[in-house]
Amino acid sequence: MTSTLINVFKKLNITAVTQIRLCSSATNVVSEHRDISVIKKDWKFPPQYTKPREVWIENLDTVKENKLGLFELHPLIYATVPRIDLIHRNVEWQKKYRWVSWAHTKTRAEVRGGGRKPWPQKGLGRARHGSIRSPLWRGGGIVHGPRSGKTHFFMLPFHMRIHGLTSTLSAKFAQDDLHVVKDLELPTEESEYLIDLIKERNWGPSVLIVDDTDYAPRNITVATDNLPYVNIMPVYGLNVYSMLKHDTLILTHAAAQKIEERLLNHLHSNTAIQQAKFKLDQV
Amino acid sequence: MGSRQITEKSLVMLRSLPRLSLANIRDNPGSKKNTKRGRGQHGGDKHGAGNKGSGQRQNYMRLGYETGNNPFYLRMPHEPYYKGHHHRREYPPISLLEIQKLIDTDLIDITQPIDIASIVKSGLYNFFPDKKHFGINLTDEGVDSFAAKINIEVQWASEQVIAAIEKNGGVITTAYYDPHSLFLLKNPKKFFESGQAIPRRMIPPADVIEYYTSAETRGYLADPEKISQERFRLSQKYGYELPNIENDQCYTMLCERKDPRQIFHGLEPGWVVNLKDKCILKPKDDELLQFYAS
Numbered sequence: 001m002t003s004t005l006i007n008v009f010k011k012l013n014i015t016a017v018t019q020i021r022l023c024s025s026a027t028n029v030v031s032e033h034r035d036i037s038v039i040k041k042d043w044k045f046p047p048q049y050t051k052p053r054e055v056w057i058e059n060l061d062t063v064k065e066n067k068l069g070l071f072e073l074h075p076l077i078y079a080t081v082p083r084i085d086l087i088h089r090n091v092e093w094q095k096k097y098r099w100v101s102w103a104h105t106k107t108r109a110e111v112r113g114g115g116r117k118p119w120p121q122k123g124l125g126r127a128r129h130g131s132i133r134s135p136l137w138r139g140g141g142i143v144h145g146p147r148s149g150k151t152h153f154f155m156l157p158f159h160m161r162i163h164g165l166t167s168t169l170s171a172k173f174a175q176d177d178l179h180v181v182k183d184l185e186l187p188t189e190e191s192e193y194l195i196d197l198i199k200e201r202n203w204g205p206s207v208l209i210v211d212d213t214d215y216a217p218r219n220i221t222v223a224t225d226n227l228p229y230v231n232i233m234p235v236y237g238l239n240v241y242s243m244l245k246h247d248t249l250i251l252t253h254a255a256a257q258k259i260e261e262r263l264l265n266h267l268h269s270n271t272a273i274q275q276a277k278f279k280l281d282q283v
Numbered sequence: 284m285g286s287r288q289i290t291e292k293s294l295v296m297l298r299s300l301p302r303l304s305l306a307n308i309r310d311n312p313g314s315k316k317n318t319k320r321g322r323g324q325h326g327g328d329k330h331g332a333g334n335k336g337s338g339q340r341q342n343y344m345r346l347g348y349e350t351g352n353n354p355f356y357l358r359m360p361h362e363p364y365y366k367g368h369h370h371r372r373e374y375p376p377i378s379l380l381e382i383q384k385l386i387d388t389d390l391i392d393i394t395q396p397i398d399i400a401s402i403v404k405s406g407l408y409n410f411f412p413d414k415k416h417f418g419i420n421l422t423d424e425g426v427d428s429f430a431a432k433i434n435i436e437v438q439w440a441s442e443q444v445i446a447a448i449e450k451n452g453g454v455i456t457t458a459y460y461d462p463h464s465l466f467l468l469k470n471p472k473k474f475f476e477s478g479q480a481i482p483r484r485m486i487p488p489a490d491v492i493e494y495y496t497s498a499e500t501r502g503y504l505a506d507p508e509k510i511s512q513e514r515f516r517l518s519q520k521y522g523y524e525l526p527n528i529e530n531d532q533c534y535t536m537l538c539e540r541k542d543p544r545q546i547f548h549g550l551e552p553g554w555v556v557n558l559k560d561k562c563i564l565k566p567k568d569d570e571l572l573q574f575y576a577s
Contacts, residue, residue, distance in 0.1 A: 079290065080290060081290045082293055082303075084309070085310050085314065087303070087308050088308040088310045089310065168303075170294065171297055174295075174297040174298055175303065176298070244304055245304075247304075270390075270405070
């Protein structure tokens with residue numbers, strides 16, 4: 001394991017100032033579109049120690065990729081330390097908080113029968129037993145077995161959830177699996193079009209599309225309806241598990257901004273209420 | 284999180300590694316501790332409970348028991364120092380140093396009058412009205428380094444604290460709030476969402492009437508004339524020149540005080556704050572107006 005890592009380091013020839021991603025593929029030359037807009041942003045919380053990342057805004061209205069502009073992403077959200085352990089903790093949490101274990105075993109009291117002493121205490125030369133359903137017996141009750149309706153619910157601390165999201169977004173972005181599109185307008189509602197597009201751009205096969213509204217345009221909803229590996233999600237549903245489950249993450253321009261804004265706000269404000277101990281809303 | 288170099292290096296490394304997925308993530312090694320008790324020949328030796336006696340059996344003696352001696356708590360006569368402590372008012376302290384820190388880190392806006400609501404909103408002070416906490420006791424830690432001109436309203440303050448604030452050209456008021464008002468001030472949003480009308484603030488109980496009507500303690504029920512005399516007297520006592528707030532540019536802010544029946548700055552009793560439509564509903568009925576008038 002260690003030698004593999006060392007080899008990876010040697011191959012990488014790491015330099016600290018390397019820009020992670022300037023353009024997604026060298027073949028698509030910018031000069032095809034002369035009116036490239038570069039969106040510089042003034043954030044409420046500007047990056048202090050790292051430079052903003054730049055990402056192409058792509059289109060969805062042709063199968064072939066067109067670059068419509070450059071867009072700045074905040075490094076605190078899209079280029080932070082990819083904490084794999086935090087990502088794992090988040091996935092673990094998402095699996096567990098909704099899991100109710102229904103495995104069930106019977107105790108010696110619940111197994112049918114066994115009320116009578118099988119044989120007298122003394123005089124037979126046999127071992128003493130009081131019940132044929134004792135846990136020592138075959139077909140007897142189970143001690144400390146699983147009892148049904150066990151919940152595995154817990155809340156992951158607030159900032160672990162926040163950093164899980166930023167870590168996953170950063171990892172996706174660093175691995176070229178995060179793309180920003182202008183909007184979700186497709187020219188047709190054929191699934192074939194979307195399949196071709198995904199193949200042409202080397203996305204996927206599984207793709208998660210995130211928009212900032214609950215209502216996606218009709219064409220894309222119809223096109224993705226029969227494609228189980230292409231899913232659409234609003235910004236408020238964005239989560240670590242789904243991002244990892246899908247190979248490629250497609251954010252609309254508005255969604256990327258909204259995610260950035262909300263996470264930055266949480267990272268820079270007083271979160272005492274969110275950090276407080278989780279209480280079930282019951283007396 | 285981490286230095287810039289580490290971030291860059293790890294992101295560059297990720298680029299050439301396989302795609303991150305549900306199948307290739309893991310927690311840090313050693314981060315999980317097994318809480319199961321060991322079993323088997325040596326795995327389950329003593330389980331940390333030691334050898335022999337009540338330690339092993341974990342049947343510890345009751346608290347204060349001295350294995351047959353007349354125990355200390357019975358040997359000594361009863362001295363009721365804390366008799367009735369659960370009925371007394373508490374004022375959880377915050378020091379001038381901490382107030383200065385809140386101001387320096389921009390968690391409090393000093394262009395507005397400061398009250399308990401704005402201090403709680405900073406997130407670094409908390410109190411519990413249901414535990415007989417009756418507001419802020421402003422303590423004198425950091426009097427020498429305090430250098431802000433503020434209009435602050437607290438529930439308890441010592442003479443040094445008053446002097447420190449007035450020396451910098453600020454003003455301080457001590458004001459009483461009943462527990463119900465304090466719940467409102469602690470979490471105004473929760474109250475406004477309930478859709479109720481803002482109640483009147485109650486008058487202080489008999490044993491603190493004197494404190495809140497006295498000019499030495501800058502009580503909110505004291506005569507303003509006497510307060511200005513006391514301000515001068517205090518400056519003479521501590522030997523500083525009293526800044527003239529009449530000529531100050533934030534004179535109006537420094538002169539702002541709440542009505543003795545008022546809970547929130549800028550909101551009068553009887554008003555209903557509608558957060559959904561972002562408007563304030565005011566009573567018009569004469570009976571209501573008369574009820575809420577101070």
